Amino acid sequence: MSRIGKIARRSFLIGSAAIVGGVAFGIYKINQPVKNPLTTGPGEAALNPFIFIDQNGVTIITPRAEMGQGTQTTLAALAAEELDLDWKDVRVLHGPPAAAYYNSAMLSSSLPFKEYAMSEFQHTLADQLSKAGKLIGLQITGGSTAMQDGFDRLRMAGASARETLILAASDRWGIATRKLRTENGAVIAPDGTSLRYEELAEQAAKTEVRQPELRDRSTWRYIGKSMPRLDQVAKVTGTAEFGLDVRREGMKFATVRMNPNLGAGMIRFDPAPALDMPGVEKVIDMGRGVAVVATNTWLAFRGAEAVEIEWEAAPYPPEQDGIWSAIDASFEGKPNSTLRDDGDIETPIEGSTTITAEYRVPFLAHATMEPQNATALYTGDELEMWCGNQAPTVVQARCAEAVGLEKEQVNLTTTFMGGAFGRRGEYDYAVYAALVAKEMQGTPVQVTWSREEDMTHDFYRPACIGRFTGAVKDGRAVQLAGAVAGPSVALGATQRLIGIKPSGPDLVHVEGAYDQPYDIPNYRITGHLTDVDLPIGFWRSVGASVNGFLHESFMDELAHAAGQDPLQFRLKLMRPVHAASAGCLDKVREMSDWTGQTPDGVGRGLAFSYSFGTPVAQVIEVVDEDGSIRINKAWIACDVGLALDPSIIEAQMFGALMYGLSAACFEEITFAGGAVEQQNFPDFDALRIHTAPQVEVAILENNAHMGGVGEPGTPPSMPALANALFDLTGIRARELPLSKAFDLLI
Amino acid sequence: MAIPLKINGETHQVDLPDDVPLLWVLRDEIGLTGTKYGCGVAACGACTVQIDGEAVRSCQVALSDVWGDVTTIEGLGTPDAMAKIQEAWVEHQVAQCGFCQSGQIMQAAALLAGNSSPTDAEIDDAMSGNLCRCGTYPRIRAAIQSASQKLQEA
Numbered sequence: 001m002s003r004i005g006k007i008a009r010r011s012f013l014i015g016s017a018a019i020v021g022g023v024a025f026g027i028y029k030i031n032q033p034v035k036n037p038l039t040t041g042p043g044e045a046a047l048n049p050f051i052f053i054d055q056n057g058v059t060i061i062t063p064r065a066e067m068g069q070g071t072q073t074t075l076a077a078l079a080a081e082e083l084d085l086d087w088k089d090v091r092v093l094h095g096p097p098a099a100a101y102y103n104s105a106m107l108s109s110s111l112p113f114k115e116y117a118m119s120e121f122q123h124t125l126a127d128q129l130s131k132a133g134k135l136i137g138l139q140i141t142g143g144s145t146a147m148q149d150g151f152d153r154l155r156m157a158g159a160s161a162r163e164t165l166i167l168a169a170s171d172r173w174g175i176a177t178r179k180l181r182t183e184n185g186a187v188i189a190p191d192g193t194s195l196r197y198e199e200l201a202e203q204a205a206k207t208e209v210r211q212p213e214l215r216d217r218s219t220w221r222y223i224g225k226s227m228p229r230l231d232q233v234a235k236v237t238g239t240a241e242f243g244l245d246v247r248r249e250g251m252k253f254a255t256v257r258m259n260p261n262l263g264a265g266m267i268r269f270d271p272a273p274a275l276d277m278p279g280v281e282k283v284i285d286m287g288r289g290v291a292v293v294a295t296n297t298w299l300a301f302r303g304a305e306a307v308e309i310e311w312e313a314a315p316y317p318p319e320q321d322g323i324w325s326a327i328d329a330s331f332e333g334k335p336n337s338t339l340r341d342d343g344d345i346e347t348p349i350e351g352s353t354t355i356t357a358e359y360r361v362p363f364l365a366h367a368t369m370e371p372q373n374a375t376a377l378y379t380g381d382e383l384e385m386w387c388g389n390q391a392p393t394v395v396q397a398r399c400a401e402a403v404g405l406e407k408e409q410v411n412l413t414t415t416f417m418g419g420a421f422g423r424r425g426e427y428d429y430a431v432y433a434a435l436v437a438k439e440m441q442g443t444p445v446q447v448t449w450s451r452e453e454d455m456t457h458d459f460y461r462p463a464c465i466g467r468f469t470g471a472v473k474d475g476r477a478v479q480l481a482g483a484v485a486g487p488s489v490a491l492g493a494t495q496r497l498i499g500i501k502p503s504g505p506d507l508v509h510v511e512g513a514y515d516q517p518y519d520i521p522n523y524r525i526t527g528h529l530t531d532v533d534l535p536i537g538f539w540r541s542v543g544a545s546v547n548g549f550l551h552e553s554f555m556d557e558l559a560h561a562a563g564q565d566p567l568q569f570r571l572k573l574m575r576p577v578h579a580a581s582a583g584c585l586d587k588v589r590e591m592s593d594w595t596g597q598t599p600d601g602v603g604r605g606l607a608f609s610y611s612f613g614t615p616v617a618q619v620i621e622v623v624d625e626d627g628s629i630r631i632n633k634a635w636i637a638c639d640v641g642l643a644l645d646p647s648i649i650e651a652q653m654f655g656a657l658m659y660g661l662s663a664a665c666f667e668e669i670t671f672a673g674g675a676v677e678q679q680n681f682p683d684f685d686a687l688r689i690h691t692a693p694q695v696e697v698a699i700l701e702n703n704a705h706m707g708g709v710g711e712p713g714t715p716p717s718m719p720a721l722a723n724a725l726f727d728l729t730g731i732r733a734r735e736l737p738l739s740k741a742f743d744l745l746i
Numbered sequence: 747m748a749i750p751l752k753i754n755g756e757t758h759q760v761d762l763p764d765d766v767p768l769l770w771v772l773r774d775e776i777g778l779t780g781t782k783y784g785c786g787v788a789a790c791g792a793c794t795v796q797i798d799g800e801a802v803r804s805c806q807v808a809l810s811d812v813w814g815d816v817t818t819i820e821g822l823g824t825p826d827a828m829a830k831i832q833e834a835w836v837e838h839q840v841a842q843c844g845f846c847q848s849g850q851i852m853q854a855a856a857l858l859a860g861n862s863s864p865t866d867a868e869i870d871d872a873m874s875g876n877l878c879r880c881g882t883y884p885r886i887r888a889a890i891q892s893a894s895q896k897l898q899e900a
Binding site for chain 1 (some may be wrong): 762763766767769770773774775777778779780781782783784785786787789790792818819820822823824825828832835836839840841842843844845846847848851869870871873874875876877878879880881882883884885886887
């Protein structure tokens with residue numbers, strides 16, 4: 001870490017090829033099948049610096065951040081593949097905030113198309129839209145997009161760097177480039193003489209960058225293999241630096257205590273009791289709460305508890321019942337979206353059986369293992385920041401605004417994240433640290449939230465109600481109408497992150513419901529937004545985390561109403577629409593030896609969800625052990641189109657399932673007296689080693705386009721479990737968490 | 747008055763109030779940040795260290811109550827000289843975000859020190875207090891079994 005740390009502190013220049021002591025390679029232009037008017041503006045010749053070489057070696061600068069999903073390892077593999085690096089020499093560093101690290105895949109997923117059914121024309125349109133990400137510098141790790149974004153870019157960066165190094169060696173030796181080859185970080189002459197890349201770096205900086213062809217898939221050595229993750233040794237020896245682990249000379253330790261009535265201010269506060277406590281040095285008025293600066297984080301926590309504060313009231317219904325009423329009321333009136341409206345769902349179909357169901361899912365906290373935190377040093381004309389975050393350009397801009405500096409005066413280092421799941425796409429924790437640092441000019445300050453503060457001041461996955469009606473006839477679904485009501489994730493988050501108030505249909509609100517590959521002739525999905533002033537945010541798989549449960553619970557109910565095996569029922573509807581999705585059902589049937597029958601005391605449930613470009617089918621098995629129900633086993637079949645790293649994909653698939661099952665079993669956030677009731681893990685528990693299922697994952701590559709892997713495993717997990725519990729007990733739970741209706745092993 | 751603490755074989759004089767938890771002594775005073783803060787109420791295990799070989803939640807042990815020699819993840823092994831159990835964790839590519847893994851490893855190391863070939867049920871019993879929000883449990887189990895093999899072969 002130390003060498004990379006030095007590189008980071010050297011603060012290399014973005015958009016310039018020449019760097020003191022090194023060279024950055026990038027792409028002059030993106031290979032575009034269709035000319036894109038959005039990419040021809042001024043400044044477009046600026047390099048995208050992904051590869052940094054100095055006298056010490058090669059560092060791959062990753063545009064996306066490591067929050068556990070393995071993104072740095074695979075992004076590095078893409079570049080190293082083309083650059084011919086020895087894997088043991090590969091070093092990575094998070095990209096600093098810069099438009100050059102825009103995420104091209106983030107916006108293209110915002111088109112209201114059913115991904116599984118997109119035509120080539122629609123894919124081209126999505127490609128075009130993706131260039132807009134470049135213009136607004138959307139440097140975001142999220143939406144399971146890192147590989148769709150990075151697959152070409154990192155390989156091109158590696159290839160152009162290699163080509164340039166060969167040119168430099170050719171000049172040095174006076175040997176034609178075609179006679180030179182590269183291997184393990186060196187250019188090699190016909191007589192075996194070699195020059196390390198680092199020896200060629202300075203000369204390469206003066207060499208014009210060319211963009212060669214990319215290597216053929218058949219020659220890949222790293223891509224498609226399970227590479228040893230670059231973060232493993234650091235993470236098992238306690239040497240990985242998370243935001244909480246940043247240490248600076250003379251640093252103070254602080255915490256915040258903000259109004260539990262979210263978004264409301266303070267009427268008055270008295271810092272005196274805190275200032276009397278050992279180690280407490282300062283209490284800062286933060287407007288909606290206080291910060292306490294101390295010599296030790298724990299002493300700061302104690303001090304914050306001691307401050308006497310009178311809070312303003314919440315700007316939303318203070319009790320959970322009131323919030324549910326508001327959500328319920330939003331079904332009335334015109335829907336915000338009707339993104340699927342096939343056939344006729346109004347006219348009853350003769351001879352069909354109609355069923356209806358209403359589902360409820362709660363607010364959820366992210367509960368990352370590492371509580372929110374950031375470290376900052378304000379010196380008057382500069383703000384130095386260190387924190388884990390999913391959106392560096394946003395963090396930089398908001399912190400600059402907060403302390404009255406230009407964003408160029410804010411240097412942000414992105415550390416490892418101890419989990420994110422969408423939470424670290426926000427910037428509140430960073431702004432608090434910036435504000436505290438401004439009050440402590442010249443002294444570095446680390447602001448750590450207590451777990452209680454973290455859980456009660458989140459941007460929550462919205463609570464939602466789903467109302468579904470459907471009809472079955474001759475063993476098939478012939479009508480399905482689903483309506484989803486709840487607060488919008490996209491409305492608030494888009495304003496916070498990009499400063500744009502979106503209008504029109506909220507796609508995120510109904511994703512996972514309107515875009516599923518089922519051949520149902522009469523099929524309508526509507527979204528209804530609830531206007532409550534609550535902090536709502538991105539939670540792993542976002543809208544699909546809600547709609548996966550609603551849609552797939554209802555599909556299961558339809559299958560039973562039709563007297564069909566739930567797997568066969570889905571397969572018949574799916575096969576004509578999307579072969580790769582049907583392939584996941586076939587695979588999970590084979591893996592789990594699904595027969596539709598289970599012995600007494602054993603239940604099995606199936607669910608399917610197509611999200612973030614990846615279809616995923618899951619079977620979950622539950623067993624009754626003396627009245628207590630244990631989740632025994634889970635089988636997962638996913639189709640990612642192209643599997644860049646099987647071990648990482650497997651880990652993301654079962655990890656996403658565990659994250660979903662934790663929520664499905666135990667988790668809910670509720671409000672009372674305006675505040676969140678759950679404070680810490682005892683009130684908001686997750687699966688643990690003894691309650692987690694055994695898992696088996698199959699990775700297929702039949703889908704036409706590469707899909708995401710970080711999120712698609714979450715949506716089907718919750719309905720698969722509920723469907724398994726129905727199979728075991730005959731009780732249909734239409735509300736999460738399931739621990740309310742079942743005696744689950746804890 | 748300074749309190750002496752022996753941590754990873756080295757003695758430190760700590761001048762903090764008696765009731766400051768060992769976790770915050772390690773992290774904010776000694777600078778050993780491998781031990782993590784997750785909950786502060788002994789519900790997640792991220793802060794697990796060993797005192798005289800016993801796995802304990804360092805967020806619950808007051809400075810003045812530390813009864814023996816403290817071993818943290820940094821004392822178990824280093825990147826250049828990892829302990830067998832750390833090698834097993836790497837072999838199985840266990841860590842995702844990695845924030846809980848110091849605690850998981852310290853807990854597992856204590857288990858294996860007292861029981862070199864634990865059954866699945868014994869692994870469950872020992873590890874159920876260690877939360878992992880990334881859900882790495884299948885690989886944690888595999889790594890413990892693998893480390894158990896390595897220890898028996900050694």
